[in-house]
Amino acid sequence: MPLVRPLWAALLDLAAERDCGGCGRPQPSGEPLCPACDGLLAEGGPWRTLAAVPGTPRTHAVARYEDPVRTMLIGYKERGRTDLRRALGRALARAVAQTLDTLPDTALDAVFDTAGAAGCASVALVPMPSRRKAVRDRGQDTTARLARTAARALREVGLPVRAVPALRHARAVEDQAGLSREQRQTNLAGALRARRAAAVATSSVVLVDDISTSGASLAEASRALREAGVPVLGAATIAAARVRS
Template identity: 40%
Template sequence: MLGLVLGDHCAGCARPGGRLCPDCARALGSRARVCRRRPGCPPVWTAGGYCGLERTVLLAFKERSARGLAAPLGARLAGAVAAAARHRDVLLVPVPARPAALRRRGYDPVLLLARAAARRCGIARLPRAPVLAHRRRVSDQVGLGRDRRRANLTGALAVRDPAGLAGRRVVVVDDVVTTGATLAEAARALRSAGAVVAGGAVLAERG
């Protein structure tokens, strides 16, 4: 565990030699594909599935403080961002971490992924200040079914500065899409502020 946190063991196979060894990096790949449609979601693109090596590496980044994985994972996400954006000068809008999760981890994984993806793809950028914020408390989505996820998130997100988004093309970024409730709520909040939601980009599609 200490080796993984310090970045001297591969998050995928646990062999010495860096945060992600060349074999695991090649196995992850970076070919973006469109996700199946989900109610209320814009078209969403993903860098891969949520199983096996992809799931192992993502969990190391999110739950075991392996922040150094933001660069290689962000490089994978960049392909999905480019596919979703389709045009230059697009704003990337990360789904904000719940305050409790942010306190527990000490960092926002999706924000780090979006920063790395923006640097890599070159056609989208992050705004200087966070765009979305939680306006009420929500429960952890893990273990909730589709209807309960949607009820948990409906009306939970708001745009901090609506005036700055009118007419802007945006791509919503998250780490994993399951039922699509989170992305649908983010898209709703952005559209209510006048933004044009071009699509969504995620690192992994579950199910």
């Protein structure tokens, strides 16, 4: 009669070696990313993104939306690779920092006082809201969790940053994948509303998302918050389809 291995032994085997969440190479170390793929998030970019849709806030990303970063994001969002969240969240934090660093002096005055980072006014990272179906299918709001991870990373270096889900869907929208720029604008026009606007009214708001393509989602989010009396300083994403060198 064959022996049945204990569950803990099987789990140890899984932890001992896994595939890199980017390039797919085996990782004997058990780390979620190989050094090369991790370096793309930790050392690449950040770049200013190129938006095709008017009204898109100034946005920075740390990587182009192409493999292996595309594979990382798909693995995290669609294939249960929650072990990638820390690396992706820290990459998002780098993009947020770049967005804050490149603000005009007049905008920076609203974020920093003469005491510097120690006297920094509160910064609110507002994640793009996920569709309810996506949250049900994935079992979590992946973008909101990335925002919280990024906020935590920025707090570690002394910036008073928090993640606030201050947007909601006002109506159903289609999945954006495969839609043209014009279709994306139509799909999202008037689709978002501010929620908990009072929670971010005195903060410096940076929109965050995993990917920027045409900029339609970020433009709509900026509009919704602006109409609620909440200005948006800029936006940050992990990857972007189009970037300025």
